[in-house]
Amino acid sequence: MDTNFSDLLSRAGQFSEEEQQLLREELQFHTFTKEEYLLIEGTVCSKVYFLVKGSAVQYVIDEEEERHIIDLHVVRDWVLDHQSFTARQPSKHSIQCYEDCTAYILSIEAIHRLIAKSQAFFQLGKILGETANRIQFFDQKHSPDEKYRSVVKNRPALLQSFPQKYIASYLKISPETLSRVRGRFLNP
Amino acid sequence: MDTNFSDLLSRAGQFSEEEQQLLREELQFHTFTKEEYLLIEGTVCSKVYFLVKGSAVQYVIDEEEERHIIDLHVVRDWVLDHQSFTARQPSKHSIQCYEDCTAYILSIEAIHRLIAKSQAFFQLGKILGETANRIQFFDQKHSPDEKYRSVVKNRPALLQSFPQKYIASYLKISPETLSRVRGRFLNP
DNA sequence: TTGATTTCTTGATTAAAATCAACCCTTTCT
DNA sequence: AGAAAGGGTTGATTTTAATCAAGAAATCAA
Numbered sequence: 001m002d003t004n005f006s007d008l009l010s011r012a013g014q015f016s017e018e019e020q021q022l023l024r025e026e027l028q029f030h031t032f033t034k035e036e037y038l039l040i041e042g043t044v045c046s047k048v049y050f051l052v053k054g055s056a057v058q059y060v061i062d063e064e065e066e067r068h069i070i071d072l073h074v075v076r077d078w079v080l081d082h083q084s085f086t087a088r089q090p091s092k093h094s095i096q097c098y099e100d101c102t103a104y105i106l107s108i109e110a111i112h113r114l115i116a117k118s119q120a121f122f123q124l125g126k127i128l129g130e131t132a133n134r135i136q137f138f139d140q141k142h143s144p145d146e147k148y149r150s151v152v153k154n155r156p157a158l159l160q161s162f163p164q165k166y167i168a169s170y171l172k173i174s175p176e177t178l179s180r181v182r183g184r185f186l187n188p
Numbered sequence: 189m190d191t192n193f194s195d196l197l198s199r200a201g202q203f204s205e206e207e208q209q210l211l212r213e214e215l216q217f218h219t220f221t222k223e224e225y226l227l228i229e230g231t232v233c234s235k236v237y238f239l240v241k242g243s244a245v246q247y248v249i250d251e252e253e254e255r256h257i258i259d260l261h262v263v264r265d266w267v268l269d270h271q272s273f274t275a276r277q278p279s280k281h282s283i284q285c286y287e288d289c290t291a292y293i294l295s296i297e298a299i300h301r302l303i304a305k306s307q308a309f310f311q312l313g314k315i316l317g318e319t320a321n322r323i324q325f326f327d328q329k330h331s332p333d334e335k336y337r338s339v340v341k342n343r344p345a346l347l348q349s350f351p352q353k354y355i356a357s358y359l360k361i362s363p364e365t366l367s368r369v370r371g372r373f374l375n376p
Numbered sequence: 377t378t379g380a381t382t383t384c385t386t387g388a389t390t391a392a393a394a395t396c397a398a399c400c401c402t403t404t405c406t
Numbered sequence: 407a408g409a410a411a412g413g414g415t416t417g418a419t420t421t422t423a424a425t426c427a428a429g430a431a432a433t434c435a436a
Contacts, residue, residue, distance in 0.1 A: 143392085143393095144392090144393075173393080173394090174393075174394055174395075176393090176394080176395080176396095177392095177393060177394075180393095
């Protein structure tokens with residue numbers, strides 16, 4: 001069995017052999033080049049990606065043309081705009097490859113077909129919802145130190161994969177503040 | 189046709205006569221007394237309420253025993269913890285009546301039965317998701333003025349229904365700051 | 377109705393993080 | 407190689423809203 005698919009399984013829930021086979025049959029596999037878009041603002045997010053290689057950035061552009069990073073994605077992450085996906089509404093975000101990527105793709109229709117075959121696939125809803133939770137933490141009023149600690153603890157790979165100014169934007173703090181937090185963190 | 193049900197319909201989506209009838213058959217109707225809980229922290233939110241009379245408060249208690257208001261509900265609102273409801277996970281919030289309430293109740297099983305009968309009921313997912321969006325706005329880094337303007341514009345009834353300290357907690361600002369924002373707002 | 381809470385307002389002070397500014401260090405592009 | 411651009415650090419300054427404090431107003435309860 002190939003490692004990519006078992007990686008995906010380990011991030012998708014508990015499934016029987018038959019369910020695993022159903023899932024495998026619905027998956028597509030694609031490669032994307034750096035800068036390519038997985039989701040474009042204004043379109044409905046109708047598929048989810050499981051990153052097998054590469055990294056991607058989910059962001060929004062505000063009225064002042066400023067880019068705000070909403071989420072950062074690395075290998076073994078599920079990638080989607082949960083809000084757009086569940087409400088079937090045009091997304092306010094874009095998702096763009098930061099490096100060349102390869103990913104499994106699961107369309108919303110595929111997910112519905114799977115659920116029709118086994119209720120076990122409801123688990124996917126929970127997994128995909130976790131991305132939304134994670135994002136919300138950084139929106140909330142935690143201190144810069146708490147936010148940084150949370151990334152170190154829960155998503156250390158991000159720190160290796162993206163420049164600090166991306167991390168700062170993701171944490172909704174200024175790059176200067178992140179630099180100082182890191183200073184305190186490394187030699188307390 | 190009774191006004192309560194047409195209120196609910198106007199907040200639920202576009203449905204055919206037959207669909208309206210299906211919906212009506214699945215609805216329950218209950219009354220609750222002041223202080224009574226619609227949802228208790230740690231339990232899964234498995235039904236949604238449509239408030240016909242009264243008001244309710246959704247909140248979380250933090251480590252320091254402080255109560256933080258997550259959402260405020262008035263007549264014609266859908267009431268639920270969207271996160272718990274969609275992920276089928278224990279809720280971190282409680283929802284408590286602030287006055288005596290009456291409400292329609294729709295269980296998650298009822299919603300699944302409805303969807304099985306007509307895809308039109310997928311609309312409910314979108315409607316119920318809007319509560320989650322609304323909440324997120326106040327988590328985000330907007331200025332106290334912007335947050336207050338947003339309530340005045342989108343949810344003016346809250347200002348009549350709850351004390352200012354509740355509104356302040358909902359907006360995630362201090363009561364003093366809210367008082368000053370209001371001062372500026374009323375005589376600019 | 378009157379005393380006791382609770383809520384609201386207003387001013388003064390403090391604290392936290394953003395912004396501004398200068399400089400250094402890489403990396404990238406001709 | 408050299409210029410340019412992007413990213414990171416550090417210090418000084420400014421801004422914003424929280425906190426602290428005191429008093430006024432409103433609500434509740436006996």
